[in-house]
Amino acid sequence: MSAALQGKQILLGITGGIASYKSAILARRLIDAGADVRVIMTQGAQAFITPLTFQALTGNPVHTDLLDPAAEAAMGHIELARWADYVLIAPATANVMARLANGLADDLLTTCCLATEAPLAIAPAMNRLMWSNPATQANLATLVSRGASIIGPGAGEQACGEVGEGRMSEPEAIRDALAAAITTTPNNSNELQGKSFVITAGPTEEAIDPVRFISNRSSGKMGFALATAAQAMGAEVTLIAGPVALDTPPHVKRIDVKTADDMLDATLNAVKNADVFISVAAVADYKVAKFSSEKIKKTDDELTLELVRNPDILKTVASLKARPFCVGFAAETQNLEKNAQGKLNAKKLDMIAANQVGQANNPVFGSDTNSLSVYWGKNKEQIAPAAKLDVARQLLKLIAKQIN
Numbered sequence: 392m393s394a395a396l397q398g399k400q401i402l403l404g405i406t407g408g409i410a411s412y413k414s415a416i417l418a419r420r421l422i423d424a425g426a427d428v429r430v431i432m433t434q435g436a437q438a439f440i441t442p443l444t445f446q447a448l449t450g451n452p453v454h455t456d457l458l459d460p461a462a463e464a465a466m467g468h469i470e471l472a473r474w475a476d477y478v479l480i481a482p483a484t485a486n487v488m489a490r491l492a493n494g495l496a497d498d499l500l501t502t503c504c505l506a507t508e509a510p511l512a513i514a515p516a517m518n519r520l521m522w523s524n525p526a527t528q529a530n531l532a533t534l535v536s537r538g539a540s541i542i543g544p545g546a547g548e549q550a551c552g553e554v555g556e557g558r559m560s561e562p563e564a565i566r567d568a569l570a571a572a573i574t575t576t577p578n579n580s581n582e583l584q585g586k587s588f589v590i591t592a593g594p595t596e597e598a599i600d601p602v603r604f605i606s607n608r609s610s611g612k613m614g615f616a617l618a619t620a621a622q623a624m625g626a627e628v629t630l631i632a633g634p635v636a637l638d639t640p641p642h643v644k645r646i647d648v649k650t651a652d653d654m655l656d657a658t659l660n661a662v663k664n665a666d667v668f669i670s671v672a673a674v675a676d677y678k679v680a681k682f683s684s685e686k687i688k689k690t691d692d693e694l695t696l697e698l699v700r701n702p703d704i705l706k707t708v709a710s711l712k713a714r715p716f717c718v719g720f721a722a723e724t725q726n727l728e729k730n731a732q733g734k735l736n737a738k739k740l741d742m743i744a745a746n747q748v749g750q751a752n753n754p755v756f757g758s759d760t761n762s763l764s765v766y767w768g769k770n771k772e773q774i775a776p777a778a779k780l781d782v783a784r785q786l787l788k789l790i791a792k793q794i795n
């Protein structure tokens with residue numbers, strides 16, 4: 392788990408949306424990560440979930456009123472605003488985003504936001520049409536231009552029954568994005584300033600027939616963690632993602648692809664002006680020689696599929712004349728160093744990050760933690776087991792040293 396939240400004072404604002412039930416888990420996750428959490432709930436939030444829940448979870452009184460003499464005597468809005476290292480609003484409704492964008496201070500939460508010097512992060516949650524409404528998008532742009540970090544929202548089925556963008560990110564994703572924002576500001580937020588990164592993540596999916604495909608267990612978490620951390624360190628990031636169920640990290644340009652061929656096309660297009668290419672994707676090594684346009688019938692006891700090699704995306708990029716700094720990943724079950732060094736040389740890479748995969752206690756594929764052995768030239772650096780976001784930051788620091 393990231394150490395970034397250890398000892399941090401987080402003012403958690405909860406506004407009125409059904410997603411506020413997830414905020415109870417979020418408060419728990421922040422506390423588990425070592426943060427001290429104080430909660431402000433708006434009137435709307437209290438219609439969905441009670442202050443008592445958050446008082447029990449955080450061990451601190453919950454703040455609800457701007458003009459409550461008793462509450463002000465204990466810790467008034469100015470003290471709360473000063474106390475916070477970071478303000479996180481989750482869920483953030485369209486209404487609170489509008490009020491923040493316009494500088495209103497008509498309740499305790501918005502007043503604290505105006506009165507604090509702490510950075511602001513918001514995790515929006517609303518109906519998809521409210522989210523895409525130009526008014527909301529304009530308010531979002533205003534908040535971003537003032538330095539707010541936006542976490543999510545994700546896409547999917549909504550409480551109102553509609554399907555689309557506007558779901559609040561999951562508590563763990565919000566915790567990790569907040570940790571990334573905290574660790575990269577203010578000390579090292581500029582380390583990758585002005586650099587352009589292209590990162591591939593997740594598996595590829597190679598269709599056999601209309602209902603079957605070849606793929607692997609990559610979840611995309613390692614690649615998304617690198618995109619989150621690189622952006623927070625100042626880089627402009629394009630993330631080329633295979634089929635994964637993850638929210639797009641804040642301010643990252645995401646291109647979704649399915650097959651290795653699609654990933655190659657998207658990558659070659661994106662790396663034209665890139666400074667760094669990190670190939671985290673677990674690209675399927677083979678695809679079927681001939682896609683069957685009809686569902687293959689199970690008439691025989693045996694079925695033989697002819698497979699042909701997929702293009703090697705990383706090797707192709709590394710062999711370009713004008714190429715970015717190329718970083719590969721090596722997923723190995725044995726002979727980690729020998730195999731990784733072999734790939735570093737064979738693909739003519741600048742750096743390779745090797746991870747031991749498939750172990751029972753940490754398969755790496757799909758898990759939240761990782762550790763890396765990083766090789767470049769005659770150098771070697773070990774990154775100890777930690778949350779993928781922490782590991783990502785440490786790898787990016789090594790890359791930053793090489794390219795700066």
Ligand code: PMT
Pocket residue numbers: 592593608609610611612613614651670671672673674675676701702703704705706718719720721722723734746748755756757758
């Ligand atoms: O997604 P997660 O669940 O978080 O898991 C993370 C991970 C295990 C997928 C990741 O950390 C990782 O190791 N990614 C690389 C996996 C892999 O395909 O390794 P490889 O040894 O087969 O390939 C070596 C390198 O060549 C990799 O950088 C790979 O992206 C690249 N490659 C491989 C084949 C191919 N056709 N094109 C490529 O670009």
